[in-house]
Amino acid sequence: MSIKKETWTEIIHPKRNWLDVNLRELYRYKDLILLFVRRDFVSVYKQTILGPIWLIIQPVFTTLIFFVVFSRIAKIPTDSIDPILFYLTGITLWNYFSDCLNKTSNTFIANASIFGKVYFPRLATPISIVISNLIKLFIQLVLLIAIVIYQTQLNGASFAPNISLFLFPVYVLIMAIMGLGLGIIFSSLTTKYRDLSFLLTFGIQLLMYATPVIYPLSFTSGKLHTIISFNPLSPLIENFRYGCFSEGSFDALGLVYAAAFSIVVLFFGVIIFNRVEKNFMDTV
Amino acid sequence: MNVIKVEQLYKQYQLGQVSTGTLSHDLNRWIHRLFGKEDPYEKVTIENAREKSEDSQYVWALQDINFEVKKGEVLGIIGKNGAGKSTLLKILSKVTSPSKGCIKINGRVASLLEVGTGFHPELTGRENIFLNGAILGMTKSEIESKFDEIVSFSGVEKYIDTPVKRYSSGMYVRLAFAVAAHLEPEILIVDEVLAVGDAEFQKKCLGKMKDVAGQGRTVIFVSHNLVAVKSLCTAGILMHRGKVAFSGSADETVEYYLKSNASELKPSVTFQDPLLAPGNEHVRIQSVGINPELPSITDEIEINFSFWNLTEFSSLNLAFDIIDMNEEIVFGAGNTLESANGICAGRCIIPADLMNDGTYTLTLYLQTPDLRPLYSINEIVHFEIIDRQRNYAYFGKVNGAVRPKLKWILS
Known part of the structure; x- marks a missing residue:
């Protein structure tokens, strides 16, 4: 027997503990994360003429369509907020969430070759x-x-920001955490059950209608109001609009609820992701 | 000092369509686990034998693998296709995890299962160097400090700001390999990247591996190329059907592998009874043999002949052709053998450094002294000549029916 005990820097085991998430290792790969960001951004717009301008065209067109369909045809009120600004604020924040969820949800399948x-x-x-x-x-x-300036200066729309608008980065952070959490849960499950990816596309569309993007929460009543209030995305969008237009009231409880919800989702997401990542190559 | 220790490693794979029945299997597994029972699908019963059709949907790709790798060692892993080499490599690289057992590692590992992993066609050479380097585990500052070296090693300076989709495939591979070559891990795991690319590229690739090994770092190298394994590696492991069939020095392992494959060969034949031996009323073959049984290209190869002479001639003429795998005759030779006590015997020596490596058969012709045919037989022996060791950096097959060592006058 040798007296000197062998030391190991790493041990590869069949299964990890549930909570064995190596954050230090993740930090060591921070350069890789930034390079991935760069790759995603650069590669999408190479060989397009308009490049990142497409990022602006998308929400403009969606806003116009919403304006025509929901405001002009369906005549859904937008409180006293200018409809264009109402839709654009909602879409901007909603798109961030739905993009995060959509793109992270096929992490494993899209990156299987790497x-x-x-x-x-x-x-x-x-x-x-x-x-x-x-x-x-x-x-x-x-x-x-830019649109806010245009609408207020030329069309006389009201824009009355208040101090709660400084919480905007918090709303974004909560959405990022929630999008990431849900996305990695879906990406983990779709490695085995591909059906879920179809469900997700459909689900995100439905979720938008269950979130006050195209209508104010005040427009709903009764059971519907309760259901939509339980959607953790609702207080984020409502509070953002309140910060911009000082219309309605600030929902502090809803914000806490959304934050708690997102952290729980991320927690479970990381656990499930962590379980799946070790062996997904065998099933994907 | 050990840098890698593999202990009782097992890996199970599911066969067939993964999606069918997974939900019920998952539930069944989960219920068993809930009651603290063993996984019903993890029983160690089926060998890694893909050719056998078994009822079970699960197969053990690796079974009870144990080995250790010392610091500075270059370990070659050899074995037939499907022996479990790649699975072992994937587990060592953490691409997938074992089903049972563990691997203990001491040091930073970089694995090269492929060159150019994560290259994005739309990005420029420069951007891809950073991306690929980071994927392989380098930090940005490490890549920056080696950037110029990587670019000059790749030889694509002129195109470094062009998207790699405009590269020729050769440029692409060179750039990808240049990044990999500048990794400085303590343990390097290399899959058969040598199988791709031209001789020039293989040369660079293996030269770099030699350098790495020379710096006291540990290398694990999986290959079909036995010459490369023998020339580069210090230790070897032979895998067979998911198990370690042999481990030892690289030379011993390759030798063991060659011998175990040689069972299909027939380097010598001997017949005791003239009545049952091949032949006819004029001659009967007693024995034909190659010595050594598994010669290297650098060995002298002796061929022994002996046959019963049933004619009244006091000598008979013997001729043979050496025929390669493509059914081409490499050469033919012959001589007259004297008969003594009714037996004609003789030996013939093929000089060292004449034959190329490969498997050969021998066709034998027996004739009267005035060359009238008496008897001929095809494939009387079947033997292999092996290329065991080279001290230059190319390990591919050398072209040609023969491979003579020539005399050179250099001016």
Whole structure:
């Protein structure tokens, strides 16, 4: 027997503990996360003429369609807020969430060829997606500001920001956490049960209608109002609009609920992701 | 000092369509686990034998693998297709996890199961160097410090700001390999990347591996190329049907592998009874043999002949053709053998450094002294000549029916 005990820097085991998430290792790969962000951003707009301008065109067209369909035809009120600004604020924030969820939800399947050849902390991929969507969001915010100036100066729309608007980064953070959490749960489950990816596309569409994006929460009543209030995304969008237009009231409880919900989702998401990432190559 | 220790490693795979029945299997598994029972699908019964059709949907790709790798060792893993080499490599690279057992590692690992993992066609060479380097585990500052070296090693300086989709495939591979070559892990795991690319590329690739090994770092190398394994590796492991069939020095392992494959060969034949031996009323073959049984290209190869002479001639003429795998005659030779006590015997020596490596058969012709045919037989022996060791950096097959060592006058 040798007296000197052998030391190991790493031990590969069949299964990890539920909570064995190596955050230090993830931090060591921070450069990779940033390079993924860059890759996603650069590669999408290469060989397009308009480039990142597409990021602006999308919400503009959606807003116009919503304006025509929901405001002009369906005549859904937008409280006393200018409809264009109402839709654009909602869409900007909603798009961030839905993009995060959509893009992270196929992490494993879309990256199978890389994951099958080299190891790095798999969480780097969905995290990079959430960050690259942040850049998109930033560009869309610039658009929002431009439209706000246009609408207030030329069309006399009201824009009355209050102090709660400073919480905007918190809303974004909560949405990022929720989008990431749900996304990695879906990506983990779709490695085995592909059906879920169809369900998700459909589900995100439904969720938008269950979130006050195209109507104010005050428009709903009774059971419907209760259901939509339980949607953790509702207080985020409502509070953002309150911050912009000082219309209605600030929902502090809803914000706490949304934050708690997102953290719980991320917690379970990371656990499930962590379980799946070790063996998904055998099933994907 | 050990840097890798593999202990009782098992890996199970599911066969067939993964989606069918997974939900019920998952539920069944979960229920068993809930009551603290063993996984009903993890019983160690089926060998890694894909050719056998078994009822079970699960197969053990690796079974009870144990080995250790010392610091500075270059370990070659050899074995037939499907022996479990790639699975072992994937587990070592953490691409997938074992079903049972564990691997203990001491040091930073980089694995090269493929060159150019994560290359994005739309990005430029420069951007891909950073991306690929980061995927392989380098930090940005590490890549920056080696950037110029990587670019000059790849030889694509001129195109470094062009998207890699415009690269020729050769440029692409060179750039990808240049990044991989500048990794500085303590343990390097290399799959058969040598199988791709031209001789030039293989040379670079293996040269780099030699360098890495020379710096006291540990290398694990999986290959079909026995010459490369023998020339580069210090230790070897032979895998067979998901198990370690042999482990030892690289030379011993390759030798063991060659011998175990040689069962299909027939380097010598001997017949005791002239009545049952091949032949006819004129001649009967007593024995034909190759010595050594498994010669290297650098060995002298002796061929022994002996046959019963049933004619009244006091000598007979013997001729043979050496025929390669493509059914081409490499050469033919012959001589007259004297008969003593009714037996004609003789030996013939093929000089060292003449034959190429490969498997060969021998066709034998027996004739009267004035060359009238008496008897001929095809494939009387079947033998292999092996290329065991080279001290230059190319390990591919050398072209040609023969591979003579020539005399060179250099001016």
